[in-house]
Amino acid sequence: MKTLVCRCEDVLAPEIEAAIDAGHTDIESLKRYTAFGTGVCQGKSCVSVVAGMIHQRCGLAPELLQPITPRPPIQPVPLLLLAAEDEA
């Protein structure tokens, strides 16, 4: 039985909890350690859940939590479209 937090990268709830307990109490550091949020959805399904886990587990004030930086494009775009020339 596995409880998935990040389905894109198969990251499990106990892995996130262990990483928080090991001192990874900010989202960026947790991401780099567990690889959560680095998959195809880019954190849409897991960043808020993980922020909640940090908040609950170590009582961190909400204002100290910031998500990973979402860079464009936020939905997959075929490379062909990006290779196109501008109209002008």
Add this chain to the structure above:
Amino acid sequence: MHEGEALTAKKGEPLMVTLLAHGIDTASRSIKYHRPRGAFCMNGSCGQCWMRIDDLPNRPACLTPAVEGRSIGRQNAFPSADVDLFRAADLVFGGGFDHHRLATTPLSPLNAIMQGTARQLAGLGELSEQTPGPAPRVVEQEERLVIVGSGPAGLAAALEARALSPLVLEARESIGGQLRSGLFSDVPELAGLKDQALRTLGDRLWCRAAAVGLYRDERGPQLLVKKREESGERLVVIRPQQVILATGGYEQSLLFGDNDLPGHYGVRALAELMLVHGVAPGSRLVIHDGGAELGPRLYQTLKQRGLDCQLLDRSTKILRAEGRSRVKGLELEQGGQVRKLDCDVIASSLPTAPAYELAQQAGASLAFKPGRGFVVVADSKGHTEVPWLRVAGELAGADSALAAAASGKSAALGLGETA
């Protein structure tokens, strides 16, 4: 055609709907443990139903329409997504594997084997052998006001600012967002929004147009849009003077054992499947009420239709889902008692996590709200720290469709006068 088998579909319905209508709920295999995965959000955000479509890898089956002669297939599985031998990884590493320690000793033979194996197992799809056609030109256009999202917030904002003839962008096939399911037809303020918007805004409503980036260059704000037209997809660069983001939120999953099995849906996805497309992904339905207003509404409607549906309240904890390849039941705990529940669909009805990406790219600040996610910092009228950017709806913290519509209206107040 799905893996050599011909499937009949309603023209234009999402391919995932076609698959579910034929009883196929495994859309892919997961990257590490090769666990079966199916649609969860039906909204292009969860990344679980990416398939090979017309020989191109990694296309979301929940947003790609069924077209006659289209071929679809599942990726990341050997020999097939139904029977994937690499699932052995899931069974061998029952408690998960630690990628920091597993066979990572430098220069050890085990490390070399691990690298070779991991390369075989991992990765998403394979590139097509086809030579792509000519790239469609990028079109650029200027706009006074662009509204991203056509749920209750976006539509209410667009109607309020109609004097400016705003351009409304919607990623899906039709407008309405969470109103699409018809579950709010008893709320007078929401019931007529879609029709009124269609009448008032006409071709200023762009469907199949996903905003994928929002940033500034030396000429001002720039909104990058991926637009699907009859001839295919193209990019459009919009140069707006003002932007209202009403991008809504992403469905979230409850945490329980084997919560990734096909058969676990977000409540909006279940409403979309059953009420918009008329396809039931199972016959014994369970909705877990995690606080989103849609859960109880959908439950009432399904009950009225005589379907086998149960609503679990928040005091009931789901311990795990039963089943190896899809949900076949649940193990629940309530008041210290553990019991089993027979079902084939479980829907999480949690508040959505606001879709803050575009706002953050534009320079707005975010604040974490426990139980919700990251909302955009804005005043009561949705004004952010960025002068040309306003936010509305779930993004601004609205927790109901009615509140979303009200915030959309107030975000657009005064825009017509300043233009």
